[in-house]
Amino acid sequence: MRPSKEPKRRSRPSSPLKDRTTTPSSGSERSSSPKSRASLLTSPVSLLNRDLEELQELATSSNTNPRIFPYSVKQQCWEKAEKIRGRDPDRWRRDPLGNTVFRKLVGCPGCLCHDYDHIVPYSKGGQSTLDNCQVLQATVNRSKGNRTEFSRAELIQKSSYCRVAGRDMDLIELSAYGNVRHAPDSGGCRIQ
Secondary structure (H helix, E strand, O other): OOOOOOOOOOOOOOOHHHHHHEOOOOOOOOOOOHHHHHHHEOOHHHHHHHHHHHHHHHHHOOOOOOOOOOHHHHHHHHHHOEEOOOOOOOOEEEOOOOOEEEOOOEOOOOOOOEEEEEOOOHHHOOOOOHHHEEEEEHHHHHHHOOOOOOOHHHHHHHOOOOOOOHHHHHHHHHHHHOOOOOOOOOOOOOOO
């Protein structure tokens, strides 16, 4: 029978507060007097005050033009995108190049995935506003980068071509939302 090897354990501090409150002692000297130990510790209240001051500085000096779009701008940008006839507009849209995108698929590299794109790139002074926002297939947005000199035809070539039939869209909706909703203008027969 082989002796069982115990995994080596790394010693971790029991509390992250201990890491922040202790200051390294010089050399190998250790003093056990209560007064010297107290001088090595910083008061937790003063740590909280310091953290609060840092947060207030960040809040007052915050960037008026954030790199990412605020949630409200993303909502309005989605509403601005072209609707797909017969589909729930809260779930399906078309980007400016005609690519079908699904609302729940954001930031992934698939053909139904989308990003909220800065029309004028942020790195070139573009604002994170509704006027500078568009829903764009993620693959196209990634290949576009911060360049503005692409023509529409070049961007269409960068698209991930994906032919999605109505039945496929139903299955995607069913798996993502648990139901399938069609737009009121979907046409077809209505059984009463």
